[in-house]
Structures are given as C-alpha cells and as structure tokens.
Amino acid sequence: MKNINKAIHLAMGMFLLPAVLYAQEHHFDPPWNTPPQSEVNFTVPGVDNMPDFYGDINDPQLVIFFAGNQFMCVDELIQAFKKEHPQYQRVFAETLPPGILAKQIEAGSLVTGNMRVTLKPDVYTAGKSRIDQTPEWFSRTALYARNRLAIMVPKGNPKGVKSLRDFSQAGLRISMPNPDFEGIGKRIEEAYVKAGTVNLRNAVMEQKVKDGSTYLTQIHHRQSPMRILYAQSDAAPVWYTEAYYQKMLGHPVELIEIPEKENIQAQYYAGQLKDAPHAEAAKDFMDFLTSPTANAIYKKFGFGLP
16 A cells, blocks of 8 residues: 555656646746736746737837836836826837847837837937937937946855956856847946956857857846846846846845946936837927936836936
C-alpha cells in the first residue's frame, strides 16, 4: 500500500509540475501597470501581451509617442490629463525605444506581431540628442524631465556588484541595451569609458558579447528587468527610474547608484509635430507635460525635474 501511495503522489507531482513551473515562469511578466477598463480582458503572459501600447487605438483624439523608459508614468499622466481636459477621452500612447518610434514616424507605420499601426503622433518625446536630429519635425519643443543611470541587480546582489568597473569580470552576465536599437546604449558606453577607460567598454561590448555573457537587448526597459527577475542576467545598466520602479512594485531587485563623475545625465524633451493630426490636443498636452501636475507624477517615479 505504501508503494501504491508513493506512486500516486509521484504521479500527481509530475502532473502538477508543469503548471507550477508555468506560474513561476510568468510571475513577473508585464504589463506592470493597471490596464484600461473593459468588459473583456484577454491578456496571456508570454503569448498575447502588448505592454507598450496604451489606451484607445480606435479614432483617438490624441496620439503620443513616449520614449519607452517613461512607461511607468503613462497611466497617471493620461488620467490626470483627461481630468484637466475632459474633452479628450480617447488617448493612444506607445512606449517604445525612441529610435524605433522615429523610424515609425518616418515610415508611417509599425508592425508588431500581426498588428499594423498607422497612426501619426501629435507629440513625440525623446532624449535631447534624438530630438536635435530632426528639428524640422517640430513646431515646438520643451524640456520636462531628467534622468541618470543606475545598476539593477537581483535582490541580495549575489555577485557583489559595486560599480560599472565590475562588469569586466569573467562570467558576470550583463543585460545591455543594444546601441543599434536604443539610445541609452550609447550613453552607457560613455559611462563605461568614464568609469574605466575604453578598456571597460571593449570588455563589455566586444569580448563579453562574443562569449555570450553580455546580452544585447532591443527593448531594455522590458527585457533587462525580466532578465534580472528570471535569473538570466546578474546585472543591468538601466535608467535610474527603471530600477526605482521595479523596487516600487516590490520585485526582488536592488538598485546600485553610479557616482556622478561616472554617470550620464539625460534630458527628456517633448516635441509637438508640425503636422499633428490633433493640433489643439497636442498643444494642450505639451502645456500639461510641463505643468506642476505632470512634474509631480514624474517626481513620484524617481525622475528629476527641469
């Protein structure tokens, strides 16, 4: 009888194991924000999930392309904007890397999965250097927030990472934004040089890429936190606010400060498109983005103010 019971328990354990592993596998998957209200909500982690597309894609009254590292602010920003401007209730926003959003503007469309988005933005936000590349696009620009770099590691910092200089260690797995896709990648490379000369940059971006211990992301504000949370990487250089937000959520990560002399400061600018389909809404949102209300939201999520 003991052997029979043991066999039954073993079989039950084998039957339940895949479900347990599946639950663990997607425990930290986005969306990390609160989705819009709907009578039908169909989100399947790891399968059908589009965390960087927000709001009303049908007949929007305002379209905003946000640099992706601001995704944590979007819910509160849009709700506060609607409250101050109740005439705009259908707002659509994307939070992708600014380089991808720029290509979307130039091409007129973007495909994700099987969905094609052809909406033109009224407002585009990005770092100053990106905005400066296309001044002819904008009728108006404004500085509205600042940021800096930090290091995200798993809770307890098992590898004992203290600074960017530790990134050259053999075997330390790094989640690094790919400079070909993400502007932050180039800024982090600047920080490597400031922290340890060009040798540190080469170690992380060449030697460790070749041996596989540096993983290059395409959308670091999603991939880097998930790689840390799922123990696929040991450290990730990110914007300060991204590590700050993961801690706000109670996720098991640590934030390691980077000294000012080794750090990079970012300035976020918004640009109102000259050919904005919803010009009045664009003007109202630009005014809102530099208002005390928006400032308070950005400050809540760890951003510096203009």
